[in-house]
Amino acid sequence: MNKTNVMRLLEQAGIPYKAIEYEVDENNLSGEHVADLTHMPPEQVFKTLVAKGERKGYVVFCIPVNMELDLKKAASIIGDKKIEMLHVKDLLGTTGYIRGGCSPIGMKKKFPTYFDETAILYEEIAVSAGVRGCQLCIPGDKLIEYVDAALCDLTA
16 A cells, blocks of 8 residues: 555654555445454544534544544534534545545644544554545554544544
C-alpha cells in the first residue's frame, strides 16, 4: 500500500502506528464490517463523523463503530443548540476525505475534535488511514493528544 498523508503526518510527529489493510466491499462500508475484516473488536475501531453546529460550525466526533452518536449530547458538549451530520456530498470538500475513508488526522482544516471517552480504555484504537481499505492502530492517548481532542460521553 502507498503511504497516505495520515501515515506521513504520524511519522513526522513520531507517533507509532500499525497499518491494517482490508478488502473494500462497496456494498458494505459499515464500521462493524471493517472491524470484522481487520479482526478487531468493534469497540476499538473508531469511525470519524463530521457534524455542523447551528452556531459553532464544523465539529469532528470519533466513536466506536458499533455505537451511534447522540446528537443532543454532542450539541451540549460543543455548546450549541443543535447539530446535524454533514451530508456525504459535502464530506470531501469540507474534510478532504470520502465516506469510509475519513480520518481525524490531516483534514483540510483543523476542526474541534471529540473522542468518545471509551478511547482511553484500550492500549490501541483503530481509525481510518485516510483511504478506504486501511485502518491504523494507534495508541489512543497519543492520537487524542496529537489531534488536540477532548474526551466525552458521545454515544446514545
